[in-house]
Amino acid sequence: MLNSEIDHKRKPSHKINSLFINRWSPRSMTGEDIDDDDLMSLFEAARWAPSSYNNQPWRFIYAKRNTESWNKLFDLLYEGNKVWAKNAAALVVVISRKNFEYNEKPSITHQFDAGAAWENLALESCDRGIATHGMQGFDYQRAKTELGIPESYDVMAMIAIGKRGPKENLPPKLQEVEFPNDRKPLTEIVMEGYFREPEKH
Template sequence: MKKEAVTRYPINPLSKARWSPRAFAQTLPGTDTLLSLFEAARWAPSAMNEQPWRFIIGIKPAPGWHLIFDTLMAPNQIWAKEAPVLMVVCSKNHFGNDGTLNLTAAYDTGQAVAHLSIEAMNQSLYVHQMGGFFPEKAITLLEIPEGFQPLVVIAIGYYGDPESLPEPYKQREFAPRTRKEPGEIVYDSKFGQPFIQLP
């Protein structure tokens, strides 16, 4: 199933095609394919080129997959149980050179995930990010050291059968995708002054 963005202005085909499904096929992505995703993340920009992102991957049926699955909140477990790949994204809180707080660590890590998501689409893979997980559980189960913060869990896989989803997830899978209007998020000269007013 495709849920392409209905855009007001033309955008590149991968960004248009990307969305966050809940129906995943059981097919395992190949290691090289997954490495292409991490390659895209690796080449994302970051403050001072710190590259604060770290990824902990679990591929079914490895024990790592089950550990990551156990960190998810129940509503996400309902559908993420089908995802063949799960991973935890962490960011390093301090700069490596002088130990000062890196205020953009999470921002930079989000950028890396954005690059990864677009490369996933390029490989016909889908990414679904989840803030609904227990970070403390991830720290314990995955032995994440001090100074690193788990930010999200991500489900990755090829698209599956939306009919197999239980409600309310099935209904959400078919629901149209919505966005704020450009004028609500892009301002001209002053905060709140829409850059563009659409008719």
């Protein structure tokens, strides 16, 4: 069933599971903790993503708030994300191994695979009523050095995870965009047989 806040904002053009539409990326979070069980279930969902050769290139470096690790991850964020992500319950850095483990040859799909794992995590989280928000607004280079990430991995993104808060918790500019957004029409992203730019109207 579609959540009420979604109902008048997002209109799927074909019938799909409501979980896909209900997931969105709120910024307002309460600062409350989430259970370890819930957090591990999110990683469990990510674990079952498909990947080329079942190589499972994704790795997740997490920090819960009020821990030493939290400061390390939080300090990587750019100011625009710090302002709201400070109320997350956990931060996660998603990294992905560049080469296949079985032969050390470059995996052309490792980022695609890691993306599938993140979406699994986000959907499981949504199903549990916990918000997730992907972030590229942080210092990738510092993440590598300060978290001890080996050269064999690429840093993909960070994720803020937390309990939803009221939009009034946010600065005015962010309150204005605290709602589920829309998508391009299918006609713009799907093409039969060969590549075509969509017709301009």
